[in-house]
Amino acid sequence: MALDVTTNPNGTLDLAIxxxxxxxxxxxxxxxxxxxxxxxxxxxxxHVT
Structure with a gap:
């Protein structure tokens, strides 16, 4: 499944399920x-809650 990914200035990623x-x-x-x-x-x- 493809997810929307956002790269943050500090190099971490945010994923949207x-x-x-x-x-x-x-x-x-x-x-x-x-x-x-x-x-x-x-x-x-x-872990998805």
Whole structure:
């Protein structure tokens, strides 16, 4: 699923998840970022509440 990403001046990222709770139910997810060439990053676990 593609998410809207905002880069902050301090280098951190803000992600916007869909407002429909059925699309992203609470739980743990592996988050990957993909660059312009389609290369994924190392995954990080995120917790959606």
């Amino acid at each position: 869909p407002e429909q709770p059925t699309l992203v139910p609470p739980g743990y997810y592996m988050l990957f970022l993909v660059d312009g060439a389609g290369t994924p990053s190392k995954a990080h676990w995120v």
